[in-house]
Amino acid sequence: MDLLALSDFNLVARHGGFGRAARATGRPKATLSRRVTELEAALDLRLFERGARTLKLTEEGRALFERTSALITELDETAASIASGGGRPKGKLRISAPLLFSQTAMGRLAADFALSYPEVRLEVTTDDRAVDMIEEGYDLVIRVNPAPDDNLVGRIFLRDRLVVVASPSLARPADDGVAPAVVRGSGAGRESWDLIAAAGRSRLAVDPVLRLSSLMMVRDAVRAGVGVARLPISLVTHDLSTGRLVKWGDADGPEIQLWALYPSRRLLSARVSAFLDHLKHAFPSGMPEELAAYLAT
Template sequence: MDLLALADFNLVARHGGFGRAARAAGRPKATLSRRVAELEAALGLRLFERGSRALKLTEEGRALFVRAGPLLTELEETAAAIASGGERPRGRLRISAPLLFSQTAMGKIAAGFALTYPEVRLEVSTEDRAVDLIEEGFDLVIRVNPDPDDSLVGRAFLHDRLVVVASPGLDRPAGDLAAPAVVRSAADRVAWTVKTPAGRAMIAIEPVLALSSLIMVRDAVRAGVGAGRLPVSLVSHDLADGSLVHWGNVEGPDIALWALYPSRRLLSARVSAFLDYLKQAFPMGTPDELAAYIGK
């Protein structure tokens, strides 16, 4: 297979048309069209559906683009590293991260990483949904308690736990099935099971507010409108200064933040550098480290 023709096909697919690809690369449109046609002839496949106004990948074209794009990127990076005499991280690094981690820590992480590795063009997208790394073109994703996925590998770099907290002026429930006013997040159910010094208790909840962001939940709990179920890293400073009080630890598995990447790809220098940077930022991966990082 002609790798140059494959690279031209990847260029056109990435930009969504011959004209846009030609302008981006500073190359003749006719040359790109001819090279893609030669690749189609060599493969015996139609890679694009050519309409009067739009160019669309066929099913075979999309499969080739998904598989060939990362491989071409690796080849380019390897050649650049050899030419420069070392594996210096460079090129574009696309990351998807969950909302709360993005709001509290990702800005500082991204800025520090950019200063350390100025040749990497870091792009961070905030998504709470499970994005498709290959289909959507991400190099790495950060996920909370991810389901097992044979196509992904990675490491847990942070751990947290959920606690129920409230303003000191809010009456604490006396026992099981008490129904305090609470600020509810999208993940909250009809009752919380908490561990207290007195033992295990079930707390039925009576929402007075329903908020989609845990940052909003924390702010509402601080204002005294109700109790809330929140990550301890998010309220650690409030508990320390007494502006919030601890009602108990939520029963269940701890929160684990994982950095994941596609297993079928070689680990690029830029992904490896970002994983190392996370390790330096959170060497022990504890809730206290995250709380300290947020509070800086």
């Protein structure tokens, strides 16, 4: 397979058209078109569906792009690094991170990384949905308890757990009582939460009186005494230590795991490797207490 033709195919696929790829790279549009046509002939496959004004990857073209884009990028970076005598990571690094982690820790992490690697252009976007890394052009994504994905590999870099907390001014109901609650997201009416405390397991009936879209807002509402809530221990450790909030128990449920995910172990981008090392340096043990201390400073 002609690597030059494959590289030009990736350029066109990444930019969504021959004209856009030509303008972005300074390459002649006719050359890009000829290279892609030669690649299609060599593979005996149609890689693009060509319309009057649109260009769309075929199923085979999408599969080829997904399997080769990271390799082509790494080969280009390796050649550039060798030509310049090696050295530090450089270029653009796009990361998607969940809302709460972005609000509490990502700004400082990104700033420290930018200071450590001034030749990397870091771009971080916030999204709680499972973004498509290849389709949307991300180099690394951070996800909370992600579902298994055969196309991605990665590592856990932080752990957390949920606790049930309230303002000291909120009285805990009797065994058959119902506590007002602040919850994240939409839902139905009353529900029950399983708690683990020193006295053993119990069940708390709650009535969601306030529904909010972010855990930061939930924490602020709980501080105001509106109701009880389930929140990550790292987010409320300082409030618990100062007595601003009290813990009613640990929430019975799965551990919260933050994963850093990327498309392949092979030819891992130097920029991605540097950011993974940056996360490891910031959170060596990856425990909730470590994240709480990081947020406190």
